[in-house]
Amino acid sequence: MCRHLRLASALGSVAREMTDPQAESRQADGSDSLSFQHESVMAAEVLDALAPCPPGPVLDATVGGGGHAALLLDARPDLSVVGLDRDDDALAASSERLASFGSRALLHRSAFGELGPTLDGLGVGPLSGFLFDLGVSSPQIDVADRGFSYREAGPLDMRMDRRQPFTADDVVNGYPEADLARLLSENADERHARRIARSVVAARPVRDTAALADLVRSAIPAPARRTGGHPAKRTFQAIRIEVNDELGQLAGALDEAIGRLRPGGRGAVLSYHSGEDRIVKARFDHAATGGCACPSRLPCACGAVPVATLPRRSARTPASGESERNPRAASARLRVLERLDASGSE
Numbered sequence: 001m002c003r004h005l006r007l008a009s010a011l012g013s014v015a016r017e018m019t020d021p022q023a024e025s026r027q028a029d030g031s032d033s034l035s036f037q038h039e040s041v042m043a044a045e046v047l048d049a050l051a052p053c054p055p056g057p058v059l060d061a062t063v064g065g066g067g068h069a070a071l072l073l074d075a076r077p078d079l080s081v082v083g084l085d086r087d088d089d090a091l092a093a094s095s096e097r098l099a100s101f102g103s104r105a106l107l108h109r110s111a112f113g114e115l116g117p118t119l120d121g122l123g124v125g126p127l128s129g130f131l132f133d134l135g136v137s138s139p140q141i142d143v144a145d146r147g148f149s150y151r152e153a154g155p156l157d158m159r160m161d162r163r164q165p166f167t168a169d170d171v172v173n174g175y176p177e178a179d180l181a182r183l184l185s186e187n188a189d190e191r192h193a194r195r196i197a198r199s200v201v202a203a204r205p206v207r208d209t210a211a212l213a214d215l216v217r218s219a220i221p222a223p224a225r226r227t228g229g230h231p232a233k234r235t236f237q238a239i240r241i242e243v244n245d246e247l248g249q250l251a252g253a254l255d256e257a258i259g260r261l262r263p264g265g266r267g268a269v270l271s272y273h274s275g276e277d278r279i280v281k282a283r284f285d286h287a288a289t290g291g292c293a294c295p296s297r298l299p300c301a302c303g304a305v306p307v308a309t310l311p312r313r314s315a316r317t318p319a320s321g322e323s324e325r326n327p328r329a330a331s332a333r334l335r336v337l338e339r340l341d342a343s344g345s346e
Contacts (some may be wrong), residue, residue, distance in 0.1 A: 003035050008201065009281070013221040013335060015075050016183055018179075020042070021155070023205055030279070034104070034136060036121055039067070039325075039326050039329075040067035040068050040071065040133075040319055041133065041270055041318070041322075041328060041329045041332050042270060042316070042318050042322070042324065042329065042332055043067070043068065043333050044070055045316055045318075045334055046068055046071075046072075046131065046270070046334065047071055047072065047075055047262075048336065049131050049266060049268045049336040050072060050131065051075075051076075051270055052266060053076070053079065053128045053129035053251060053265055053293075054128050054264050054265060054336070055076075055079060055081055055128060055241075056078075056079065056080070056126070056127070056128035056130065056262065056265075057079070057080045057081070057124055057125070057128060058072060058080070058081050058082070058126050058127065058128055058129040058130065059081075059082050059084070059115065059119070059124075059130040059131070059257060059260075060081050060082065060083040060084070060129065060130075060131050060133075061084050061085070061112040061115055061127070061132045061253065061257065062074075062085060062131075062132055062133045062134065062309070063081075063083030063084060063085045063090065063094045063107065064087075064090050064093075064094065064133065064309050065090060065093040065094055065095065065097060065137070065139065066083065066095075066097040066098045066133055067097075067106075068083045068105070068133060069083055069094065069097075069105065070097055070098060070101075072131075073098070073101045073104055073105065073151070074116035075246055076266055079104075079289070080103075080104040080106065080130075081101075081104065081105050081106070081108075081126060081271050081340055082106045082108070082119065082122065082124055082163070083098070083107045083108070084107075084109075084110045084111075084115060084118060085107075085109065085110075085161050086109060086110060086111045086161035087140070087160045087161065087162075088109065088162065089139070089140075090137070090139075091109055091265075091315060093139075094107055097318075102229060106122065107121060107125075107244070109161075109172065111161065111249065111255050112132065112249065112252045112253045113245070113248075113249025113250075113252065114258045115253055115256055115257065117194060117322060118262065126260060126262040126265070127250065127257065127260045127261050127262065127265055128261075128265050129265050129266045129267065129268070130255070130260075130261070130263070130265075130266075130267045130268070131168075131267075131268050131269070131270075132142060132250075132254070132257075132258040132267075132268075132269040132270065132280075133270045134250070134269065134270060134271050134276050135245070135246075135271070135273075135276070136160075136240060137193070137273040138328055140160070142208060143187070145157075146158070146159075147167075147168055148210055148236065149209060149236075150209060150212075150213040150216075150230055150236045151213075151230070151233040152207045153208050153209060153210035153303065154159060154166040154170050154206075154208060154210075154288075155167075155169070155209070156169035156206065156208060156209060156212065158239060158240045158243045158244070159238075159244065160242060160244045161244075165245070166243060167243060168239050168240070170242050171183070171239050171242055171243060172200060172204075172212060172239065173204050173205050173206055176201075177197045177198060177201045178197075180196075180197040180200060180201065181193040181194045181196070181197035181198075183239070183241075183242050184196055184197060184234070184235060184238045184245055185277070186238075186275070187237065187238035187239075187240035187241040187242060187247065187274075187275060188234035188235065188237045188241075188273065189220050189234070189273075189274060190218050190234045190235060190238060191224070191333075192221070192224065194219030195219045195220065196215075196216050196219045196220070198237055199215050199216070199218065199219035200216075200219075203215055209236075212232070212235070212236075213230075213232040216231055216232040216235045217231045220297050221314060224279075226337070229344035230237075230324050230339055237273065241275075246276075247275055247276065247279065249281055250276065250279050250280070251279050251282070253282065254267075254269070254283040254284075255283060255287075258283070258287050258307065258308060258337065259307075261308075262339065262340035263302060263339055263340065263341035264338065264339065264341075265338070265339045266336060266337065266338050266339070267336070267338075267339075268307075268334060268335070268336050268337075269321075269334070269335050270334050271332070271335075272328075272331045272332055272333075272334070273331060277315065277333045277335075280333075280335050281289070281315075281335065284310060284335055285338045286309075287307050287308040287337060288306055288308050288309055288310050288337070289304060289306055290304030290305040290306040290307065291304050292304035292306075306340060307340055308337045308338060308339050309338050309340060310334060310335075310336070310337055310338075311336050311337075311338055313337070315334060315335050316333070316336075317332065317333060317334075318330070318332050
């Protein structure tokens, strides 16, 4: 079957899954398992973005439950997937989900910030494509004991890699007030960062996620609590990003992945808040301009050499139907890049 027909078949499969909320939960044996399964965000758009990839290995730097990887492997028999994740539950779920693809799916426990040494250690050569699906997944939020949820009581944990000693408790009960306010502002654009930080510090020790959520709700002025979703959403997001150093390792990981693409290879990134998207846009723009700092209306005189092109300058967003069906998708932004060859041609 030719490539475009396989892609059309895969897109049809995506459409069927969207009408059946349990489709992703069904395992090969026909049983239902909700462990680390959720609807893959912008699945059709991701498949479309990676469709032009040449044959070879595709890096899924945040493989999660393996949803995007399974769709890609099914659509393109000439591709393999190297899936990385630092969450052991995610790797267990993706290993089960991708087992039918055999050696075409290679999984490894690693943060995406370590992808260079990891790929070298696995003997993976030039990449045909890459995908980063950033942020936290629904199954992580849904398990109260992981500490990601502001709706249920759980420990102040929020670690994606539970081998690391640093947890949300160290942030909530240990950071000085000024540092806590700073990370709330920088990591989540929280307008009431100072009020929240002051309230948290005054209430220490904060015992669990329910207590933290109540503190945040009380600290935010009543009119602001009535709009924008749960009032603790941004605070929990900011602390999670701090605990897992998500923004700190993103730029370097993107540069590493772009540098490993073969000519014609494509990279796709799904981000879920402005801080992530700013970094993705900046690194993609840098690759597409070669870091040129010349005035935009004048020819480049600095000798910068672009290494990639952007098939679409702006980010894609989910269709309205997906946002309504899957609230996690509502804030998603998809950016795509294509690697040039050494001469600057596609």
